[in-house]
Amino acid sequence: MRVTQTMLSNNMLRHISQSYERMAKTQEQLSTGKKISRPSDDPVVAMKGIAYRTDLTEVEQYKRNLSEAYNWMENSDAAMDKATSVLQRIRELTVQASNGTLEETQRGMIGKEITQLKEHLVSIANTKVAGKYIFNGNDTTNPPVLITGGTVTVSNNDKPVNIEMSNGIEVPVNIDPTKVFNDSLFNDLKNLEDSLNGDNTMPIADFLDKLDKNINNLVAERAELGARFNRVELIDARVSEQEVIANRILSDNEDADIERVITDLKMQESLHRAALGVGSRIMQPTLMDFLR
Known part of the structure; x- marks a missing residue:
């Protein structure tokens, strides 16, 4: 040639x-x-990268969901802690008012303090987190408790607010408000006020058992919330491990x-x-x- x-x-x-x-x-x-800058450099690496990046995006979304769950549950626990303190103070005042040596005017002063504590309970029940009411089931746009002229109206919405924290795993992040801030609680407080003001003949000492029952309901609901909080922490640890693994796999596939x-x-x-x-x-x- x-x-x-x-x-x-x-x-x-x-x-x-x-x-x-x-x-x-x-x-x-x-x-x-990076090993490649365009899919044509290595189609196999590019296709795997899309799948791995999708997995990582899902994990990152679960992390954001977990953050939202922590926000709801921690605020719920803090609010119930305050509510428990309020009920315990009401119980102390009830024990004090059940003393037969108190005069009618002194019982009336205790009744006024209990009225203020009841209104504070209403404000706790209407706690908002990020503009959402956390004690009204899945109806987060309306307050669960309304007070008008001393009359308290309570919502009965007990539907849970579920947040997906891992693939196929949903956990309710709110409490059942009908077990805590319910008609029974505010009716008992209203009757207690009436007895202290002389508008009700029911003995004041009889309200101690009712208050104990409401306090126990709060404690039981807090315990149930605490159990769910522990589960959320376990899910968080697992999701964090998945995030590390997903980042490592993506790095092995794409990084040069x-x-x-x-x-x-x-x-x-x-x-x-x-x-x-x-x-x-x-x-x-x-x-x-x-x-x-």
């Missing part, structure tokens, strides 16, 4: 161009830290081995210089050089 100068030149230019492409690809990997990339770049630079040196020698001789 006849080999001409044009063939040598074209082959040399083609190989130098390919060398530039390999160097550009290696430099791109070094600057981005920097040490190897630097070595490849140095090798490509050496080969490129050698190709340029050989090319300069090939293109230098011409027919005129031999006719001189």
